[in-house]
Amino acid sequence: MQPRVKNFTEMLRSDYPGQFCSIAKSLEVVGERWSLLIVRDVLNGHRRFSEMQQSLGIARNVLSSRLQRLVDEDILERRAYQESPARYEYFLTEKGLDLWPALIALMHWGDRYSSGPEGPPRLIVHKECGGEISDRGICERCGEVLHARDARQVPGPGWEAAVSATLPVAGELDR
Amino acid sequence: MQPRVKNFTEMLRSDYPGQFCSIAKSLEVVGERWSLLIVRDVLNGHRRFSEMQQSLGIARNVLSSRLQRLVDEDILERRAYQESPARYEYFLTEKGLDLWPALIALMHWGDRYSSGPEGPPRLIVHKECGGEISDRGICERCGEVLHARDARQVPGPGWEAAVSATLPVAGELDR
DNA sequence: GTCGCTCGGTTTCGTCAAGCAACCTATTGC
DNA sequence: GCAATAGGTTGCTTGACGAAACCGAGCGAC
Numbered sequence: 177m178q179p180r181v182k183n184f185t186e187m188l189r190s191d192y193p194g195q196f197c198s199i200a201k202s203l204e205v206v207g208e209r210w211s212l213l214i215v216r217d218v219l220n221g222h223r224r225f226s227e228m229q230q231s232l233g234i235a236r237n238v239l240s241s242r243l244q245r246l247v248d249e250d251i252l253e254r255r256a257y258q259e260s261p262a263r264y265e266y267f268l269t270e271k272g273l274d275l276w277p278a279l280i281a282l283m284h285w286g287d288r289y290s291s292g293p294e295g296p297p298r299l300i301v302h303k304e305c306g307g308e309i310s311d312r313g314i315c316e317r318c319g320e321v322l323h324a325r326d327a328r329q330v331p332g333p334g335w336e337a338a339v340s341a342t343l344p345v346a347g348e349l350d351r
Numbered sequence: 352m353q354p355r356v357k358n359f360t361e362m363l364r365s366d367y368p369g370q371f372c373s374i375a376k377s378l379e380v381v382g383e384r385w386s387l388l389i390v391r392d393v394l395n396g397h398r399r400f401s402e403m404q405q406s407l408g409i410a411r412n413v414l415s416s417r418l419q420r421l422v423d424e425d426i427l428e429r430r431a432y433q434e435s436p437a438r439y440e441y442f443l444t445e446k447g448l449d450l451w452p453a454l455i456a457l458m459h460w461g462d463r464y465s466s467g468p469e470g471p472p473r474l475i476v477h478k479e480c481g482g483e484i485s486d487r488g489i490c491e492r493c494g495e496v497l498h499a500r501d502a503r504q505v506p507g508p509g510w511e512a513a514v515s516a517t518l519p520v521a522g523e524l525d526r
Numbered sequence: 527g528t529c530g531c532t533c534g535g536t537t538t539c540g541t542c543a544a545g546c547a548a549c550c551t552a553t554t555g556c
Numbered sequence: 557g558c559a560a561t562a563g564g565t566t567g568c569t570t571g572a573c574g575a576a577a578c579c580g581a582g583c584g585a586c
Contacts, residue, residue, distance in 0.1 A: 198461030198471055199391050199454055205465070207384065209544075216374050225563050235545045240564060261552045263562060271464055277486055278460060279374055281453035286373030289446055290380070296373055311452055312487040312496060321487060384573075400534050410574045415535060436581045438533065 205249050206275065210234055210242050212282070215268070215275055218252065220329055223265040251275070268324075276324035277313045284311035295333035303328045380424050381450065385409055385417050387457070390443070390450055393427065395504055398440040426450070443499070451499035452488045459486035470508035478503045 206212055213232055222228050229239050243266060246252040251272040254264050280300065287296040300309045303326055307317025314321050381387050388407060397403050404414050418441060421427040426447040429439050455475065462471040475484045478501055482492025489496050 197388075197391070197473060198458045198466055200388055200461075201465035202457040202461035203387060207382075207387070209382070212378060212382070213372075213375060216372070226561080229563095235547095236564070237546090237566085238544060241543095261562070274460055274463065278453055278456035281456050282377040283373045285449055285453060286375075286377035288449065290376035291373060298372060312489065314487065314496075321489075401532085404534095410576095411535070412537080412575090413573060416572095436533070439535095 210238060211246065212279065214242055214246065215251065215272060216279055218266055218268050219324065273324040280309065280313045281311055291334055297332050297334040299330050299332040300327050301330055302326060385413060386421065387454065389417055389421065390426065390447060391454055393441055393443050394499065398442065448499040455484065455488045456486055466509055472507050472509040474505050474507040475502050476505055477501060
C-alpha cells in the first residue's frame with residue numbers, strides 16, 4: 177500500500193499550496209536555492225554560464241535548470257552572442273531588475289548581522305552622485321529613490337578579508 | 352571508493368560556500384524553504400506552533416526544525432506562556448523584525464507580477480496615518496520611512512478571491 | 527479512572543531534488 | 557591529431573522535505 181498521495185505532479189514542488197500571499201508567490205519563483213544569487217550575479221555583470229558557475233560554485237546541472245526556470249519566468253532573457261557553436265548570455269528583464277529592492281534589503285540585513293568586524297564586503301553606491309545606498313534602496317547622499325540601473329557595486333571595507341577568487345571588481349549593469 | 356568528499360559537515364547544507372556576499376550570508380539563514388514565510392506568519396500574529404502549522408500547511412517536523420533554526424539564529428525568541436505542560440509562543444527579535452523591508456520588497460514584487468486581476472490579496476498600511484506602503488517600506492501618504500512596528504496588515508482587493516481558510520483578518524504586532 | 531482531546535513536538539519512512547563527476551557536441555588553436 | 561573552451565546533459569549518491577504515526581503531559585466528560 178504505497179500510494180499515500182495521488183497526484184505527485186503537484187506535490188513536493190517549489191510551491192506553497194494554499195498560501196494566498198504575495199510573499200509566497202514570489203518565493204515560488206525565486207525562493208529556490210541559488211535563484212536569488214543567480215539574479216545577483218547577473219546584476220553584477222556575470223552573464224555567461226561558465227562565469228556564473230565559477231563565481232557561484234554551483235553544480236552545472238543545477239545552474240542549468242535554474243537558468244531555464246528564470247528564463248521561463250521571464251526574469252532572465254537568453255540571447256545568443258554567437259552561432260555555431262551557439263553561445264549565450266543572460267540578461268535581466270524588467271521583472272528581474274525589479275527584484276533589486278529585495279536583494280538590497282537582504283544584503284543590508286546580512287551586512288548588519290553577519291559581516292565581520294571589518295565591515296561589509298561590498299557596497300552599493302549611486303552611480304550619479306556616489307552616495308551610499310540605504311537598506312531601502314535610497315541614496316543617502318542625495319535622497320533619491322533608486323532602481324537597479326542607478327546603482328553600482330564597489331568593494332567594501334571587508335573586501336580584503338576574502339577574495340582570492342575570481343570575481344570582477346565592479347560589475348556594471350549594461351542592459 | 353565512496354569518499355568523494357571529506358567533510359560532510361560543511362557540504363550540502365543550506366550554505367553557499369565560497370560566497371563572500373551578504374546576500375548569500377542572509378540566504379544561508381533565511382533562504383531555506385519556509386523560513387521567510389514563518390517570519391511573515393509571526394509578523395502577522397501567528398505565534399504558536401499549531402497556528403503556524405495550520406496557516407502554512409507545512410509538515411510538522413519541518414516546522415519544528417525551522418523554528419529551532421530561527422531561534423538559534425536569534426531571529427525568533429521562544430517564550431513559555433504556561434508550564435506543565437510547557438507551551439510556547441514565538442516572537443520576533445529585533446533581528447527578525449529587521450527582515451521586514453526584505454519581506455515588503457518581496458511582497459510588492461509578487462503583487463506586481465503574480466497577483467490576479469483583482470489586485471493584491473493583502474495590503475500593508477501605516478498604523479498611524481493609514482497610508483499604503485511602497486515597495487521600499489515608505490508610507491505613500493505621509494512619506495515616513497517605516498519599520499515593522501509601524502505597519503499593519505489589512506485585506507486587499509484580491510482578498511475575496513481566496514480565503515475559506517483560517518487566517519485572522521488583521522494581525523497586529525504586539526511585541 | 528479512563529476515554530478522548532489538545533498542544534507541541536519527535537520518530538519513521540518514502541520520495542525528490544541537490545551535488546558531483548563523467549560525458550557530449552562543435553569550434554578554435556597549435 | 558590533440559587539447560581546450562562553452563554550454564550543457566546523463567547517471568548516480570545523498571540528504572532534505574513531506575506525510576503519518578507516535579508520545580506525553582494535562583484537562584474535561586462520563
